[in-house]
Amino acid sequence: DAGVIQSPRHEVTEMGQEVTLRCKPISGHNSLFWYRQTMMRGLELLIYFNNNVPIDDSGMPEDRFSAKMPNASFSTLKIQPSEPRDSAVYFCASSYGLAANTGELFFGEGSRLTVL
């Protein structure tokens, strides 16, 4: 398997623009996570999907952020409008199972977002 695939790897945009990050989880995995990584806050869980259904979106910073998982092999994280403070590395991760201790969490290589 190719692992978790994220695109784009790098995105530079201007404040106010819409940003869409994409993720293809590992085939057969039923849990998908979006994380944000910054120097100040470390790794933060933004949203968790199980069987394509959003289970926990309490980590989504505000209404400017939205995430979808239309099918088992694709998810998007959208920021509209983007702000400089959204600059971070966004990771998608997938696993098989309902709990952290039942399936290894596999991370993609991340999407580095810079908002000018």
Next chain:
Amino acid sequence: GENVEQHPSTLSVQEGDSAVIKCTYSDSASNYFPWYKQELGKGPQLIIDIRSNVGEKKDQRIAVTLNKTAKHFSLHITETQPEDSAVYFCAASRDNDYKLSFGAGTTVTVRA
């Protein structure tokens, strides 16, 4: 919620020496403790994990110890090599919980 603290934030060791990273957690119900390694430009990757019914686990040059009474766990890397240079994250979660609480990370540099 769970709060995981990790120390030190940076660690520089001579090649061949050992490296130790320590984490403490706040939720006494946590019983799964994985460690992730993040190389430059990559996503974190699981390198070892331990469950609360075990006090120590080894895998070649890496080992993890757990003290549930004191609520701390540690990662030990022996005979460090240049390829061990990376950021290491500890994490904790409860049984049947999808949420992992991550430490802030330790940047390990192995000097040749």
